[in-house]
Amino acid sequence: MATESQESRNTDETAHESHSGLLHFRTVERILSLSLNTTAVVLIGFLWIPLAIMIFLSFAENTTTIFPFEGFTLSNYAVTVSDGAMWNAVQGSLLIATVAASIATVLGVLASLALTRYAFKFKELYRTFGIIPMVIPGIVLGLSLRIYFQEILGILPGFMTVVLAHSLYGIPFVLLIVTARLYSFDESLEEAARDLGAGPLETFKDITLPVIAPAVGAGFLFAWIRSFEDYIRALFLSGPNTNVLTIWMFSKIKNLDAPELNVVSSLIVFGIAAALAIAMNFGNVSGYVAGTVTEEEEA
Amino acid sequence: MAISDRTEELHSSLSQILTTKQGKVAITAGPATVWILLLLLAPMIFMVIVSFLEVSRETYDIIFEPTLKNYQALFDSSLGFWESPFVKALLLSYGIAIISTILCLTLAFPLAYLLAKRGGQTFKVVIFLVLLPFFTMYLVRAYSWVLMFGQGGVLNSTLLSIGLISEPIELLNYGVFAIIVGLTHAYFPYMLLTLYASLDGIDFSLVDAARDLGASRVAVMKDHILPLTAPGIVGGSLFVFVPSVGAFITPRFLGQGKVQMIGILIEGRVNGGYAIGYASAASMFVLISIVAAMVLTFRYVSIEELGGG
Numbered sequence: 001m002a003t004e005s006q007e008s009r010n011t012d013e014t015a016h017e018s019h020s021g022l023l024h025f026r027t028v029e030r031i032l033s034l035s036l037n038t039t040a041v042v043l044i045g046f047l048w049i050p051l052a053i054m055i056f057l058s059f060a061e062n063t064t065t066i067f068p069f070e071g072f073t074l075s076n077y078a079v080t081v082s083d084g085a086m087w088n089a090v091q092g093s094l095l096i097a098t099v100a101a102s103i104a105t106v107l108g109v110l111a112s113l114a115l116t117r118y119a120f121k122f123k124e125l126y127r128t129f130g131i132i133p134m135v136i137p138g139i140v141l142g143l144s145l146r147i148y149f150q151e152i153l154g155i156l157p158g159f160m161t162v163v164l165a166h167s168l169y170g171i172p173f174v175l176l177i178v179t180a181r182l183y184s185f186d187e188s189l190e191e192a193a194r195d196l197g198a199g200p201l202e203t204f205k206d207i208t209l210p211v212i213a214p215a216v217g218a219g220f221l222f223a224w225i226r227s228f229e230d231y232i233r234a235l236f237l238s239g240p241n242t243n244v245l246t247i248w249m250f251s252k253i254k255n256l257d258a259p260e261l262n263v264v265s266s267l268i269v270f271g272i273a274a275a276l277a278i279a280m281n282f283g284n285v286s287g288y289v290a291g292t293v294t295e296e297e298e299a
Numbered sequence: 300m301a302i303s304d305r306t307e308e309l310h311s312s313l314s315q316i317l318t319t320k321q322g323k324v325a326i327t328a329g330p331a332t333v334w335i336l337l338l339l340l341a342p343m344i345f346m347v348i349v350s351f352l353e354v355s356r357e358t359y360d361i362i363f364e365p366t367l368k369n370y371q372a373l374f375d376s377s378l379g380f381w382e383s384p385f386v387k388a389l390l391l392s393y394g395i396a397i398i399s400t401i402l403c404l405t406l407a408f409p410l411a412y413l414l415a416k417r418g419g420q421t422f423k424v425v426i427f428l429v430l431l432p433f434f435t436m437y438l439v440r441a442y443s444w445v446l447m448f449g450q451g452g453v454l455n456s457t458l459l460s461i462g463l464i465s466e467p468i469e470l471l472n473y474g475v476f477a478i479i480v481g482l483t484h485a486y487f488p489y490m491l492l493t494l495y496a497s498l499d500g501i502d503f504s505l506v507d508a509a510r511d512l513g514a515s516r517v518a519v520m521k522d523h524i525l526p527l528t529a530p531g532i533v534g535g536s537l538f539v540f541v542p543s544v545g546a547f548i549t550p551r552f553l554g555q556g557k558v559q560m561i562g563i564l565i566e567g568r569v570n571g572g573y574a575i576g577y578a579s580a581a582s583m584f585v586l587i588s589i590v591a592a593m594v595l596t597f598r599y600v601s602i603e604e605l606g607g608g
Contacts, residue, residue: 032516039409040425046406047432047487050443053453057446064446065453067460107331114328118320126328129335135593137545139562140346140582147349147575148342151361168338171331200317201310229436232547232562236569246438253442253552265439272434280427 051269058262080263085248092243093228096159100166101224107167108174108223109216113204115175116182134172141165142236149237158239165233170223177222181215350579361575369580384564385581392561393588395475395550396543399482403490403539404532406483411491412524415498433488438548440485445552448477477553478560482543490535497531498524530599537596541589561585 057063058077061070080086111130115123133141145165149155185208193203209216231246238244252261316322350369353362376383410429414422432440447453448471455467470476501524509519525532547562554560565581568574 036409036413040413043406043410043487044425044428047429047484050447050484051432051435051440054439054443054446065451065456067456107334110327110329111331114324118324118327120324120328126332129339130331133335133339135541135589137542137562137585137589139545139547139565140586143565143569143575143578143582144342144346145338146569147579148345151349152341152345164338168334171334199314200323201314225434229438231438232566235566246436249438249442250548253438253445256445258446261442265436265442268439269431269435273431276427276431276434280423280430 054262055266055269057258058266063258063262064256076259076263080260083260086260086264088243089245089248092159093245096162096166096234096244097224097227100163100227101170101220103163103167104170104223105174105216105220108171108219109178109212111171112175112178112182113208115179117187130175131172133168138230138232139236141169142233145233146236156239157237157242159242161237162234162242162244165237166223166227166230169230169233170226173222173226174216174219177219178212178215181212185211346579346582349575350583352576354574354576369576372577373580373584384559385561385584388559388561388564389584389588391475391558392544392546395479395482395560396540396546399479399486399543400490400536400539402479402483403487404536407487407491407494407535411494411498414491414495415501416503429488429491432484433492437485441481441548441552444477444481444484444549448473448480448553449555473553473555474557475554478546478550478558481549481553482539482546485549486539486542489538493535493538494528494531497528497534501527533596533599537592541592544589545585 053066056066059072059074060066061073108130111126114120115127115130120126142165145161146157149157149161155161189207189211190203193207194200198206229246231250234242234244234247235250238247249261249264313326316326349361351365351367353364353366353368354360355362373385374380374383380386410425414425445452449455450467450472452471454471455464458464458471459467506519506523509523510516514522545562546560547566550558550560550563554563561581565578565585568578568581
């Protein structure tokens, strides 16, 4: 860490009374803040350079290397947009993610209500098992579900098995965000509604749901993204006719079919950038993320 | 109308159920319980069972007769215990995951510190630049490194054409180094955001006060900042270490067959030959090591602290 090495250099500077000491102190402050800023810039460069080069190549005649540069073109985009298999894969993934995230959201919100509002046996165990689908490595979850579906239930891998796996995988993301919101929610509002004669369903619909709606939305979004970007679970659980974008992309990467990959990947970055910019203007995205930083185990 | 009658009826019977405490718990906790029992517990238990069974090589049917063959196969090899593919893959996976975790921690700490100390517009821009790769599909990020590395990849070819090197550097080819870079890039945002969440709770005026009273920077770091961020450090390390051990995509593409991590080994045994007994036995060890890592972690941090905000 750059900060630490800078700091260790002036353990002995404690006398700021003297003029030279003050000067020394200021220089050190400046060096420290400069080195911190440099680290930040270098790190953001590390995060961005590969993505930036990929986006650059999507607009270039070159496919995998920058030099010698052969000029700009949009033909990569034209080729990709007219690829029917790619669109099928996108549609398949959109459908899987939407259905799976919807199931995960309903189950996750109900489970959050149970965890925050009622006392019951094995509550801590319940909470732990609600988090496990997110922590368990994708390859282990995918393998166990594949064997289970095929050997015990006799269900062949296909659309439904992927949706079921992803709906389980999405529950923890909803659970973590919504329970956090429910804990900070003023329960006396619900009690007041019930005292005034509202039934439990009305209370939930008119009082609780509007308050937790942003958290529910964020949970749905997280579950949706996790499903959409998952490869390893889908690999084990999809059949030959299941359209999944990540599986389409995987086979392209395997053959290093760069022109189309560069374009699809760049379009994904653009789409997410737009969505994120909008979301950050409307809601506290960084708060949700920082509060619910979670496991990826894409594996 | 029949339909509205039906909804009316459903509504009233639901309200009926919701008047009792058991009814409330059943309705709210029930559905997820069914999912967890049927899609998490049952498959896991069955996987444990399969790891003690044999699978016919001809028909791919499971032979229901207890055996330890799968576990023996993990550790047996003509070259001895340490040379068996499973032991080598497991140790390599741990090694790579530990290095990636340490790299993420040392890289993310200064940036998280900076973000927590400064607010305002710069903060928003930086957090956007960090969150965007975080939300970008994992596969896309892995692919972007496939372009960078390799004998003729962007890094090597650029260095060649600038004239800094005269022939491709082996370090920049696909291999262990590329995998470590790829994993660090993939999981860096998790570490950063976890550290930021715990650093954000620090009152920096107290830090300034300690400095004014004569505490050295090292002392402030050691006595105040590090203890307060310890849960974040432990949690962030877990978020990097666990997925790194079981990683598949990154070693698949950035190792290009030269590096056999545990995820690659398991996938290969299942999709080439349907050796689900061997793969289940291998998965058990991955699971056990991850449970151990989590138990160790939760001795220091609670689940809510990590996830509940």
